[in-house]
Amino acid sequence: MIRRNIYFYFGGVCIFIALIFLTHNVTEDYEVDESTKKIVSELKESVENDSNQQNRYIDNPKMEMPIKQINGYDYIGYLRIKKLSLDLPIMNEWSYPLIRVSPARFKGSIYENNMIILAHNYKAHFGYLYKLDRGDMVEFVDMDNNHFIYQVEKVEKINGDKMEELLSGNWDLTLFTCTLGGKSRVVVRCKIQK
Numbered sequence: 001m002i003r004r005n006i007y008f009y010f011g012g013v014c015i016f017i018a019l020i021f022l023t024h025n026v027t028e029d030y031e032v033d034e035s036t037k038k039i040v041s042e043l044k045e046s047v048e049n050d051s052n053q054q055n056r057y058i059d060n061p062k063m064e065m066p067i068k069q070i071n072g073y074d075y076i077g078y079l080r081i082k083k084l085s086l087d088l089p090i091m092n093e094w095s096y097p098l099i100r101v102s103p104a105r106f107k108g109s110i111y112e113n114n115m116i117i118l119a120h121n122y123k124a125h126f127g128y129l130y131k132l133d134r135g136d137m138v139e140f141v142d143m144d145n146n147h148f149i150y151q152v153e154k155v156e157k158i159n160g161d162k163m164e165e166l167l168s169g170n171w172d173l174t175l176f177t178c179t180l181g182g183k184s185r186v187v188v189r190c191k192i193q194k
Contacts, residue, residue: 008010036124039089043078045173053144066143077142084128113172126177130186148188
């Protein structure tokens with residue numbers, strides 16, 4: 001009888017701890033979503049007001065991407081994925097603390113057709129990236145209001161320790177995030193539409 005009571009209490013404690021983690025994750029996801037909406041709204045307004053520099057990358061594709069600072073963070077534009085109802089600000093550089101705030105450029109440049117963007121798997125960020133299919137459209141808008149339209153060519157899952165797989169191939173835009181367990185990555189490969 002005592003042994004059954006111990007299992008009962010132990011099970012109750014485990015359920016309680018799981019509920020705490022679930023509440024934390026749901027709250028964090030909500031806060032990230034609200035913050036993302038504010039940032040991208042400010043970015044869009046800034047892009048629309050300062051769009052007199054369009055197309056200057058054409059003569060100089062190796063130029064640095066223009067930056068807009070919001071709340072102390074540097075942004076290079078925003079990403080729109082209509083199928084997932086996402087408009088996401090994209091930070092200039094990444095680090096683990098930074099991608100808790102916003103998706104970020106992992107490496108490359110939109111002007112050189114080799115940019116890689118990463119984000120956490122928050123529902124408000126890249127949590128539903130795996131739902132994209134070949135043929136879906138992705139749009140990137142830089143701080144000069146240049147619009148770059150991409151088509152998804154491939155969605156794949158790779159092991160988290162296979163960095164060379166992530167960087168391989170000749171893709172114009174790559175998006176990636178970790179799976180829920182963190183052992184794998186969902187990778188979306190895109191080609192620019194001329």
